[in-house]
Structure formats: structure tokens, C-alpha cells
Amino acid sequence: MSPATILNIHLGLGYVPWLLCFAAYIWPRLKSMDSFEAQRAIAMLHSFRFFGLVFLIPGVVGPNLPVGFAVFAAYGDFATGLLAMLTLLAARRPSLFWPLVVAFNLVGVIDIVGDYYNGTMLDLPGHAGQLGATYAIPIIYVPLLMITHVAAFYLLARSRRHRPAAT
Structure with missing residues (x-):
């Protein structure tokens, strides 16, 4: 099996156990x-x-990791993480x-969807070995992140439906 096939299998199956x-x-x-409390728990993750x-550290990732993928993934995650931290810090101010x-959920979803798009357009599976030590991030961590973004939006919508109407 080629490294590209293995990465694609890993990307798909990464969602199943999560x-x-x-x-x-x-x-x-x-x-x-x-x-x-539910939103705070999701923000903590x-x-x-x-x-x-x-993704930007040479030696952790290979020198031929597509730059367009690495930069978007790195800064999208960084922005989402900072927004999640700000969310936690703002917990006392509704x-x-x-x-x-x-x-943070919008930026996070845009980041993950953008990473999948960039990974496809830049043939990330063909460069799977260039992920180096970061290989586990899209396989193990990203599925949980996407699932919790979906849950966060569902919980937001559910809480809106159950709020009393303003008079």
C-alpha cells in the first residue's frame, strides 16, 4: 500500500473511534x-x-511539506486556540x-475545512511522509476537533430554541 493510500485511510478512519x-x-x-458549561468544556479542548x-518547525515536518498547507494549518489552529483561550477568559462576561x-467555532471549522481543501489541492497524501511528527494531528486530533465544533453549533442552536421569546 502506498503512503498516500495509508494517509487517506487514516484520515477517514480517524473519525470512527472518536x-x-x-x-x-x-x-x-x-x-x-x-x-x-458545555461550551466552556469544548473551548477548553x-x-x-x-x-x-x-507545522512551521523544520525538522518536525519535512522540508517538502507543501507550504500552502503548513502555513494555513498552523495559523488557523493558532487563531482558533487563541480565540478559545479568550472565550475561557471571558467566562464571567456573557x-x-x-x-x-x-x-472560535467558526474560525476552527474554516481552518479544518480549509486544511482538507488545501491538503487535497496540494496533494498532501502524496507528501504524507513530510508530515513527520505532525502526522498524528490530522489522524487523531482533528476528527475530535471537528466533531466538537459540530456539537458546539448544535448546542448553540438548541439553546436558542429553548430560550423564552423576548417580549
Whole structure:
């Protein structure tokens, strides 16, 4: 099997164990929390996305990793992580907290979808070995991030539906 085929299999199958784990353990807990606490828990996970800057470190990634992929992935993760940290810092100020919840989730989804797009356009599977030590990020970490972004938007929509109408 080629490295490109293995990476594509890994990318697809990376979602399966996380969806199973999420459905069995994480989602029931998030649904039982009030909306604020659930969003705070999701922001806590995403606050570690500053780690995405590792895509820019020579020696951690190979010299032939497509620059267009590395730069977008690194700074998209970094921006999402900073916004998630700001969300956590703003927890005592609802007027800041809720817009930041939306912001870090929007930026995070744009980052992940953009990474998949750039990875496809720049033939990332053909350069799989260039991911080096970062190989585990799109396989193990990114699926959980995307799943929690979807959950965050669902919880936001659900909390809006259950709010009393303004008079």
C-alpha cells in the first residue's frame, strides 16, 4: 500500500473511534450540562490548538511539506486556540463569552475545512511522509476537533430554541 493510500485511510478512519467514543461518553455528558458549561468544556479542548504552529518547525515536518498547507494549518489552529483561550477568559462576561464561542467555532471549522481543501489541492497524501511528527494531528486530533465544533453549533442552536421569546 502506498503512503498516500495509508494517509487517506487514516484520515477517514480517524473519525470512527472518536464518533464511537463521543456518542458513548462525551455527548451524553455535554447534553446533560447547561449550555455555558458545555461550551466552556469544548473551548477548553480547543484552547490547545496553539500546538498547530508545529507545522512551521523544520525538522518536525519535512522540508517538502507543501507550504500552502503548513502555513494555513498552523495559523488557523493558532487563531482558533487563541480565540478559545479568550472565550475561557471571558467566562464571567456573557456579553463577550457567547460571541467568542461563535467566533472560535467558526474560525476552527474554516481552518479544518480549509486544511482538507488545501491538503487535497496540494496533494498532501502524496507528501504524507513530510508530515513527520505532525502526522498524528490530522489522524487523531482533528476528527475530535471537528466533531466538537459540530456539537458546539448544535448546542448553540438548541439553546436558542429553548430560550423564552423576548417580549
